[in-house]
Each structure stands twice: as C-alpha cells, then as structure tokens.
Amino acid sequence: MVKVNSSQVCRDHPPPKLATIKKLIAESQDTNGNFIVPPTYTYTNNNNPHDDQKAFEEDTEAATIPTVDFSLLTTSATPEQRSKAINDLGKACQDWGFFMVINHGVPESLMKVILDGCEGFFDLTEEEKQEFEGKHVLDPIRCGTSFNASVENVRFWRDFLKVFVYPEFHFPSKPAGFSELASEYCKRTREVTRELLKGISESLGLEAIDIDKALDVESAGLQIFIANLYPPCPQPELAMGMPPHSDHGLLTLLMQNGISGLQVQHKGKWVNVNAAPYSFLVNTGDHLEIFSNGKYRSNIHRAVLNNKSTRISVATPTGPSLETVVTPSPKLVDTAKHPAAAYIGMKYKDYLELQQSSVLDGKVILDRVRAGVSNSE
Numbered sequence: 001m002v003k004v005n006s007s008q009v010c011r012d013h014p015p016p017k018l019a020t021i022k023k024l025i026a027e028s029q030d031t032n033g034n035f036i037v038p039p040t041y042t043y044t045n046n047n048n049p050h051d052d053q054k055a056f057e058e059d060t061e062a063a064t065i066p067t068v069d070f071s072l073l074t075t076s077a078t079p080e081q082r083s084k085a086i087n088d089l090g091k092a093c094q095d096w097g098f099f100m101v102i103n104h105g106v107p108e109s110l111m112k113v114i115l116d117g118c119e120g121f122f123d124l125t126e127e128e129k130q131e132f133e134g135k136h137v138l139d140p141i142r143c144g145t146s147f148n149a150s151v152e153n154v155r156f157w158r159d160f161l162k163v164f165v166y167p168e169f170h171f172p173s174k175p176a177g178f179s180e181l182a183s184e185y186c187k188r189t190r191e192v193t194r195e196l197l198k199g200i201s202e203s204l205g206l207e208a209i210d211i212d213k214a215l216d217v218e219s220a221g222l223q224i225f226i227a228n229l230y231p232p233c234p235q236p237e238l239a240m241g242m243p244p245h246s247d248h249g250l251l252t253l254l255m256q257n258g259i260s261g262l263q264v265q266h267k268g269k270w271v272n273v274n275a276a277p278y279s280f281l282v283n284t285g286d287h288l289e290i291f292s293n294g295k296y297r298s299n300i301h302r303a304v305l306n307n308k309s310t311r312i313s314v315a316t317p318t319g320p321s322l323e324t325v326v327t328p329s330p331k332l333v334d335t336a337k338h339p340a341a342a343y344i345g346m347k348y349k350d351y352l353e354l355q356q357s358s359v360l361d362g363k364v365i366l367d368r369v370r371a372g373v374s375n376s377e
C-alpha cells in the first residue's frame with residue numbers, strides 16, 4: 001500500500017517538468033516493442049487491483065450499481081414518478097455515493113465529439129501542450145501527467161487536462177474547434193447536475209433549491225472539465241491510473257470512451273463499473289458529505305488499467321462557489337440522528353487548493369475538516 005504523508009503540500013512550487021505517459025511509452029519501447037513498467041509507476045505489490053476485484057464477482061447481487069432515469073426527475077414525469085425517482089436517488093447517494101444516469105438528454109453526438117476532442121488534445125505535441133501546463137494548482141487551465149508529481153512517490157499511468165469552465169469559461173485554444181464544443185458540453189452537463197442536486201436536496205428533506213441557495217451553485221459554483229488519458233499498460237496489475245480517492249466537489253459526472261476501468265468502493269469492496277453506452281457515471285463528492293452532515297458520504301473510487309485499449313474519461317465535477325465557507329446544513333444538524341455538526345467550515349477554495357496540492361489518497365483531506373463527532377448511522 002502506498003503510504004502518504006498528507007502534510008506534504010507544495011503550494012508555490014510548480015511540479016518538475018515530467019514527460020507525459022504517452023511520451024514515456026512512445027520512447028521506451030525496445031526494438032521488439034517490449035516495455036516494462038518503470039519502478040516509479042509500480043503502485044503496490046500487495047494491493048493488486050485485479051485480485052481485489054475477484055472478491056466481489058462472487059456477490060453479483062450486492063454489486064448491481066444503482067441506475068437513475070433522469071427523465072423521471074424532470075417536469076415531464078408525473079408527481080408519483082418524480083417522488084419515486086427522488087427516493088431512489090437518495091437511496092443511491094446513501095448506500096453507494098454512486099449511480100449511473102440514463103435518459104439525461106445530453107446528445108450522444110456531443111459526447112462523442114468531446115471524446116474526439118480530448119483525443120486530439122492528448123495527440124498534440126509535447127511542445128504544444130506545454131503552453132497549457134499551468135504553474136499553480138488553481139490555474140484555470142492545466143495539463144500534465146499523474147496527479148501531482150511534485151509530491152508523489154509513485155506516479156500514476158495517466159495524463160490529464162484540467163480546466164475551470166464555470167463561472168468563467170476557460171479552455172485551451174487547441175485543437176481547433178474543441179473549445180466551442182466543450183462550452184456546449186459543460187453547459188449541458190451543468191443542467192443535468194443542477195437537476196440532480198435539486199432531487200438530492202429534496203431527498204435530504206430540504207427544499208429543492210436549498211443546496212443551490214446555501215452554496216451558490218447556479219450563479220458561481222465551480223465546474224471543472226477533466227479529461228483523463230490512460231494508455232494501455234503492459235503490466236496493468238503493477239500500475240494504477242488513479243488511486244483510491246473521493247472527489248472534492250458536490251457531484252461529478254463522468255463519461256468514457258466505451259472502455260471500462262472505473263471501480264467504486266461499496267461496503268469495503270471494489271466493484272467494476274460497466275457503464276451503459278452514453279450514460280453518465282455520477283460520484284457524490286466531499287462537499288455533499290459535508291453539507292449533508294455525513295448523511296451522504298463521498299464515494300471512494302479509482303481507475304485501473306488494461307493492456308489492450310486506450311481509455312479516455314471525462315469528468316465534470318461541480319462544487320460550491322470558490323468563496324463559500326461550507327458547513328453542514330443547519331437543517332441537517334439539529335435532528336435526533338444528527339445532533340451535532342460533524343464537519344468544521346472551510347472555504348471551498350482552500351479545500352480545493354489543499355486537495356490538489358497533496359498526494360491523492362482516499363479521504364485524507366476530508367479527514368482534516370471532521371469535527372471529531374460521529375453521527376454515523
């Protein structure tokens with residue numbers, strides 16, 4: 001197991017220049033095309049992601065991922081359908097912190113061209129990509145490799161592009177035309193997220209608008225566009241695409257290019273996620289856990305590798321506004337079940353900076369804002 005020192009935080013120093021995983025692979029093959037995973041990418045010897053998985057395959061009932069039919073949450077549904085859908089949504093948040101969304105209305109053609117655009121971006125030359133590297137973890141446009149190479153002992157088999165797209169839209173100027181498509185995609189995924197947050201708010205026994213009102217989501221909530229590239233890995237059991245972690249925001253929508261690799265933790269075991277084509281995979285994030293006072297715990301997930309196909313995923317997390325100091329909703333504190341606030345307030349911007357500057361490891365950042373009281377069910 002990789003040991004993490006969560007105090008290793010690098011706020012001001014840009015990561016050292018590091019070849020992308022794409023470049024490393026292209027340059028490291030011998031004349032027979034053989035490639036051995038370098039020691040710096042050897043994630044662990046005793047936590048083989050493929051072995052872990054076997055444990056759950058025997059228990060398929062428990063591993064059925066909840067599915068949310070988005071059309072039943074909208075005004076086109078009957079009040080009974082909507083109320084059942086909200087109930088199911090709440091149950092998915094409580095039991096899994098993860099669900100698959102179908103019938104969401106974002107055109108398949110748009111999802112496809114976004115994946116093509118990501119591929120185009122990762123295919124740019126190293127020099128072209130350097131323009132978008134960024135220097136600080138809160139720079140609105142950043143690309144690179146691993147997660148935060150300046151603090152990591154082990155690198156992840158992943159290249160990324162990370163862009164702040166709301167409330168202000170930023171985007172790389174290359175490849176041509178990608179920015180316009182991404183702007184539309186981000187708008188559409190924001191609309192889906194907004195409706196899901198309304199349903200989640202109601203499922204918590206609050207008004208539909210309460211999450212938005214408290215955290216300033218619609219007018220200034222931070223939305224990030226993250227493209228992940230996981231090239232085939234010759235020894236997928238040795239390396240990791242993304243290690244176990246929770247996301248920092250409220251909700252993350254994720255789509256992928258038809259290649260699986262996401263695993264979510266459920267009841268202490270890893271579950272392979274096989275997404276329906278053009279569905280969204282949704283994780284609940286740390287700020288939903290904080291705001292709900294621990295009722296909806298953020299989901300731990302990771303990305304594992306394969307040795308055949310390049311996987312691309314696009315995550316669009318939405319969070320509070322950067323200036324919001326997030327505390328548990330007072331309406332969810334003063335109850336028999338949740339008599340005390342389980343988390344202390346922290347400005348979302350500070351939380352994000354801390355998370356992005358640290359080694360990615362489970363819920364170590366969320367642990368910093370735990371109030372030392374437990375309201376566990």
Ligand SMILES: O=C(O)CCC(=O)C(=O)O
Pocket residue numbers: 226228242247254261262263301302303313315
């Ligand atoms: O690629 C994936 O499946 C997971 C990506 C992820 O967890 C993230 O970007 O936060």
Ligand SMILES: [Fe+2]
Pocket residue numbers: 245246247301
């Ligand atoms: Fe994630």
